[in-house]
Amino acid sequence: xxxxxxxxxxxxxxxxxxxxxxxxxxxxxxxxxxxxxxxxxxxxxxxxxxxxxxxxxxxxxxxxxxxxxxxxxxxxxxxxxxxxxxxxxxxxxxxxxxxxxxxxxxxxxxxxxxxxxxxxxxxxxxxxxxxxxxxxxxxxxxxxxxxxxxxxxxxxxxxxxxxxxxxxxxxxxxxxxxxxxxxxxxxxxxxxxxxxxxxxxxxxxxxxxxxxxxxxxxxxxxxxxxxxxxxxxxxxxxxxxxxxxxxxxxxxxxxxxxxxxxxxxxxxxxxxxxxxxxxxxxxxxx
Amino acid sequence: xxxxxxxxxxxxxxxxxxxxxxxxxxxxxxxxxxxxxxxxxxxxxxxxxxxxxxxxxxxxxxxxxxxxxxxxxxxxxxxxxxxxxxxxxxxxxxxxxxxxxxxxxxxxxxxxxxxxxxxxxxxxxxxxxxxxxxxxxxxxxxxxxxxxxxxxxxxxxxxxxxxxxxxxxxxxxxxxxxxxxxxxxxxxxxxxxxxxxxxxxxxxxxxxxxxxxxxxxxxxxxxxxxxxxxxxxxxxxxxxxxxxxxxxxxxxxxxxxxxxxxxxxxxxxxxxxxxxxxxxxxxxxxxxxxxxxxxxxxxxxxxxxxxxxxxxxxxxxxxxxxxxxxxxxxxxxxxxxxxxxxxxxxxxxxxxxxxxxx
Amino acid sequence: xxxxxxxxxxxxxxxxxxxxxxxxxxxxxxxxxxxxxxxxxxxxxxxxxxxxxxxxxxxxxxxxxxxxxxxxxxxxxxxxxxxxxxxxxxxxxxxxxxxxxxxxxxxxxxxxxxxxxxxxxxxxxxxxxxxxxxxxxxxxxxxxxxxxxxxxxxxxxxxxxxxxxxxxxxxxxxxxxxxxxxxxxxxxxxxxxxxxxxxxxxxxxxxxxxxxxxxxxxxxxxxxxxxxxxxxxxxxxxxxxxxxxxxxxxx
Numbered sequence: 001x002x003x004x005x006x007x008x009x010x011x012x013x014x015x016x017x018x019x020x021x022x023x024x025x026x027x028x029x030x031x032x033x034x035x036x037x038x039x040x041x042x043x044x045x046x047x048x049x050x051x052x053x054x055x056x057x058x059x060x061x062x063x064x065x066x067x068x069x070x071x072x073x074x075x076x077x078x079x080x081x082x083x084x085x086x087x088x089x090x091x092x093x094x095x096x097x098x099x100x101x102x103x104x105x106x107x108x109x110x111x112x113x114x115x116x117x118x119x120x121x122x123x124x125x126x127x128x129x130x131x132x133x134x135x136x137x138x139x140x141x142x143x144x145x146x147x148x149x150x151x152x153x154x155x156x157x158x159x160x161x162x163x164x165x166x167x168x169x170x171x172x173x174x175x176x177x178x179x180x181x182x183x184x185x186x187x188x189x190x191x192x193x194x195x196x197x198x199x200x201x202x203x204x205x206x207x208x209x210x211x212x213x214x215x216x217x218x219x220x221x222x223x224x225x226x227x228x229x230x231x232x233x234x235x236x237x238x239x240x241x242x243x244x245x246x247x248x249x250x251x252x253x254x255x256x257x258x259x260x261x262x263x264x265x266x267x268x269x270x271x272x273x274x275x276x277x278x279x280x281x282x283x284x285x286x
Numbered sequence: 287x288x289x290x291x292x293x294x295x296x297x298x299x300x301x302x303x304x305x306x307x308x309x310x311x312x313x314x315x316x317x318x319x320x321x322x323x324x325x326x327x328x329x330x331x332x333x334x335x336x337x338x339x340x341x342x343x344x345x346x347x348x349x350x351x352x353x354x355x356x357x358x359x360x361x362x363x364x365x366x367x368x369x370x371x372x373x374x375x376x377x378x379x380x381x382x383x384x385x386x387x388x389x390x391x392x393x394x395x396x397x398x399x400x401x402x403x404x405x406x407x408x409x410x411x412x413x414x415x416x417x418x419x420x421x422x423x424x425x426x427x428x429x430x431x432x433x434x435x436x437x438x439x440x441x442x443x444x445x446x447x448x449x450x451x452x453x454x455x456x457x458x459x460x461x462x463x464x465x466x467x468x469x470x471x472x473x474x475x476x477x478x479x480x481x482x483x484x485x486x487x488x489x490x491x492x493x494x495x496x497x498x499x500x501x502x503x504x505x506x507x508x509x510x511x512x513x514x515x516x517x518x519x520x521x522x523x524x525x526x527x528x529x530x531x532x533x534x535x536x537x538x539x540x541x542x543x544x545x546x547x548x549x550x551x552x553x554x555x556x557x558x559x560x561x562x563x564x565x566x567x568x569x570x571x572x573x574x575x576x577x578x579x580x581x582x583x584x585x586x587x588x589x590x591x592x593x594x595x596x597x598x599x600x601x602x603x604x605x606x607x608x609x610x611x612x613x614x615x616x617x618x619x620x621x622x623x624x625x626x627x628x629x630x631x632x633x634x635x636x637x638x639x640x641x642x643x644x
Numbered sequence: 645x646x647x648x649x650x651x652x653x654x655x656x657x658x659x660x661x662x663x664x665x666x667x668x669x670x671x672x673x674x675x676x677x678x679x680x681x682x683x684x685x686x687x688x689x690x691x692x693x694x695x696x697x698x699x700x701x702x703x704x705x706x707x708x709x710x711x712x713x714x715x716x717x718x719x720x721x722x723x724x725x726x727x728x729x730x731x732x733x734x735x736x737x738x739x740x741x742x743x744x745x746x747x748x749x750x751x752x753x754x755x756x757x758x759x760x761x762x763x764x765x766x767x768x769x770x771x772x773x774x775x776x777x778x779x780x781x782x783x784x785x786x787x788x789x790x791x792x793x794x795x796x797x798x799x800x801x802x803x804x805x806x807x808x809x810x811x812x813x814x815x816x817x818x819x820x821x822x823x824x825x826x827x828x829x830x831x832x833x834x835x836x837x838x839x840x841x842x843x844x845x846x847x848x849x850x851x852x853x854x855x856x857x858x859x860x861x862x863x864x865x866x867x868x869x870x871x872x873x874x875x876x877x878x879x880x881x882x883x884x885x886x887x888x889x890x891x892x893x894x895x
Contacts, residue, residue: 039466043369048618079618228764
C-alpha cells in the first residue's frame with residue numbers, strides 16, 4: 001500500500017517491520033504487563049519524543065482508522081501536532097481531536113477523561129518501561145526480579161516514603177500490578193489516571209522506542225496501584241473546579257496568570273473541557 | 287477570560303521556515319554544495335557515516351548540510367533514512383589484511399614488514415591557524431607520491447600470535463547478533479559489543495578509553511597497528527551462490543596490544559582490543575579498541591570495577607542518537623507530571639506544618 | 645530427629661585447587677553447627693554451596709528431602725526469603741545502606757506479602773529492640789550505624805520472617821573483641837529462643853565453643869574431623885585439629 005508521501009510505505013514502516021512489531025504486541029497481550037523486547041527502528045522523530053508509541057501506532061493503523069494524538073491531555077501541544085502531522089503525511093489517515101470519534105488514541109502523559117470503549121485502542125508513549133529502574137539500574141537484574149515476581153524492593157520504596165514524609169511520594173508514573181502478576185510502569189501519567197486503567201474496555205498498548213520494549217493490558221484486565229492497607233492509594237488532583245467548564249472531577253492544569261501569585265486551574269483534557277463548555281452553552285441557549 | 291493556548295501548528299511551521307532561513311545564512315554568499323561538503327569536510331562525513339551506521343558519502347554530506355553542521359543531528363537523519371531502506375542481505379566479512387592502505391602505523395615496532403606509512407594525518411602538524419587558507423583560491427602544491435605497499439601487509443597482532451605471544455581470537459561461525467534488528471540483551475557477546483561501539487558516540491568512546499588510561503580499568507595498551515584504507519565488499523546472493531564485488535568502502539582499523547598477567551593454567555600472553563569504523567576515524571577506532579578490551583575484563587578474569595568495564599553501563603549509553611533524544615526530550619512539556627508533583631509537595635508540606643503546629 | 649539440610653559427596657575445584665573434597669554434612673532443626681578452619685580451607689565455599697549460591701561439580705544438597713539444584717532459581721530465592729536466612733561477614737553485603745533501618749527489617753516481610761504499614765513498622769520496632777538497637781533509630785540509614793549495630797540490624801532483618809535455618813559467614817569477623825562477645829551472646833540467645841538451626845562459618849574457635857552444638861574442622865577442602873563441640877575441642881583426634889586448638893590456647 002502506498003502513502004500520500006511518495007517514496008515511503010503506508011505508515012512509514014515496511015511490512016516486515018510491522019509484522020515483527022505486531023508479533024511483539026500479540027505476545028504482550030498474551031502476558032499482560034510483561035515487557036517484550038522488540039527490534040525498534042530508528043524513526044524520523046527523536047528517541048524520547050514518542051518513537052515507541054509511533055511504531056506501535058504505525059503497526060496497528062489501517063487506512064480506515066481515525067487517529068487522535070494528545071500530549072499532556074491536549075491535542076494542540078507541539079509534539080502532539082508533530083506526531084499527528086507525521087501520520088497524516090505518511091499514512092493519510094483521518095485525524096480527530098474528539099476522543100469519542102477516534103479508533104486509536106496515541107497519548108503522552110494522560111488518559112482521556114471520557115471513558116474509552118471496546119472498539120478503541122489507546123497507545124501510550126513510554127520513556128522508561130522498567131518500573132524498577134530507579135531502584136535497580138541493571139536490566140539483567142530487573143528481568144530476574146520480574147521472572148521471580150520478587151517485588152519487595154518496590155514496596156520498600158513506598159515504605160520509605162511513608163516513614164519519611166507520611167505519604168507515598170510518587171505522584172506520576174505510579175507503579176501498578178497487572179493481572180496480579182507483573183509490576184508495570186503505567187508511563188508517566190499522573191497517579192490520578194491510574195484507576196482508569198483498571199478493567200478498561202479498550203485495549204491498552206505501551207511502546208518504548210529507545211528502550212525497545214512493548215507491553216500491553218488486554219481489555220477488562222485488573223490493574224492495581226501499589227499501596228498499603230492502612231495507606232491506600234490516593235489519586236491526586238488540584239482541589240479546584242475548572243475555570244472554563246466547572247468540572248470538579250477532571251485533572252487540572254495550573255496556569256500562571258501574572259507574576260504576583262495569580263493562577264487559575266483548567267482541564268488538562270482539552271476535548272473533554274470543550275465538550276462540557278459546548279454542552280453548557282447549548283443548555284443555556286435552550 | 288482565559289482561553290487555552292492554541293496555534294501550536296502555526297508556530298511549528300513558522301519555526302521550521304526560520305530554521306531553513308538560518309541554514310542558508312547570508313544569501314549574498316554562494317550556497318554550500320553537497321559535493322563540496324563531501325570533498326572538503328571529509329572527516330565530518332566519515333563521522334556521520336560511522337555514527338549514522340550507513341556508509342554513503344553523498345547522503346552523509348547531505349545530512350550535514352541539512353543539519354547546519356550539527357553532526358549528531360546529521361547522524362540521526364541518516365539513521366532515520368536507513369530505517370526505510372529494504373534490507374536484502376548481509377555482506378561477506380571484509381578482509382582487512384587485503385586493505386588498500388593509505389596509512390598504516392605501528393607503535394610497537396620501529397620497522398616491520400609492509401613498513402610504516404604515515405598517510406594523510408594531522409599527527410606532527412603544528413596546530414597553528416593557517417591564515418593562508420582564509421584566502422580562498424590560492425594554488426595548492428601537489429603532495430609528493432611514493433609507491434604504496436603492494437600485496438597483503440601482515441598484521442602486527444598476527445606476527446605476535448605466530449610466536450604464541452598474542453592470544454588467538456577463535457573464529458566463530460555463529461551468526462553475529464544484529465543490533466539494528468534485535469535489542470541489546472545481557473550478557474552481550476563480543477560481536478554485539480563491537481557493533482554497538484562501532485556506531486557509538488566518538489566523544490563517549492574517547493572519554494571512556496581515556497579513563498582506562500588514567501587507571502579506571504587500566505589495561506596497559508600499545509597501538510599494535512592502525513591501518514586506514516579501502517577494502518572491497520563482497521556480497522553473495524543466495525540465488526547465485528558466489529560472491530560479487532559490490533564496491534569499496536573506506537575504513538579504519540585499530541588493534542591494541544594489551545598485557546595479560548596469565549594464570550596458573552595459562553601462560554602470560556598479550557590480549558587485544560579491537561576497533562573498526564567506517565571512514566577515516568582514528569580517534570574513534572582507538573577509543574573503541576580501548577573500551578573493547580576493557581569490556582573483556584570478566585572473560586579474562588579481571589575485576590570489574592571501572593565504568594569502562596561495565597558492559598550494561600557502556601553499551602546502554604554509547605549511542606548518541608538515543609542519548610540526545612532522551613536528554614532533549616526534557617524540553618517537551620511535562621506540566622501534567624509537574625502538576626502532580628506540585629500537589630503532592632503541597633499536601634506533604636501541609637501535613638508537616640500541621641504536625642509542627644501540634 | 646530428621647535433618648533439615650543434608651549434603652553428600654560434595655566436590656568442587658577452582659582450576660587446579662580443590663575447594664571441596666567429598667564433603668558430607670547435615671543439620672537438624674534447632675541445632676547450631678560450626679564449620680571451622682583457617683582461611684582457604686574451603687569453609688566459606690561450603691557455605692555458598694549449601695545455600696545454593698554456588699553449584700558443586702559433584703554431590704547433592706537436600707533441603708527437607710528436596711534436591712536444591714532440581715528446585716530451580718525461583719524456588720531457591722523463595723527459600724532465601726522465607727525458611728532461610730543469610731548473615732554476611734560484611735553487613736554492607738546483607739543490608740541496603742540507602743534504606744532506613746525499619747525498611748531493611750520490613751523488606752523481608754513485604755517480600756512475603758505483608759501490606760499493612762502499621763504492622764510492618766511494629767514488627768520492625770520489636771526486632772530493633774530484640775537486637776538492642778534504639779527504637780529512635782528506626783528511620784535512620786544504616787550507614788550512620790557502628791559496625792556492631794549494622795551487624796545486629798542484619799540479624800534482625802534476617803530473623804524477622806522466622807527462618808528455620810540461618811547461614812552465618814564469620815558474623816563477628818570485622819568487629820572489635822568487646823563487640824564480638826556481645827554479638828555472640830545475642831546470636832546464642834536468639835537461636836535458643838526461636839529454635840533456629842544455625843550453620844556458622846568461623847575461624848574463631850572460641851566463638852565456635854560458645855555457640856555450637858557440633859563442629860566440623862576443614863582443611864584444604866576436606867572435613868578432617870567432626871563431632872560434638874566439647875569432644876572435638878577437649879579431645880581433638882586429627883593432628884590439624886590439635887594444632888588449631890593448641891594455637892588458640894597459646895594465643
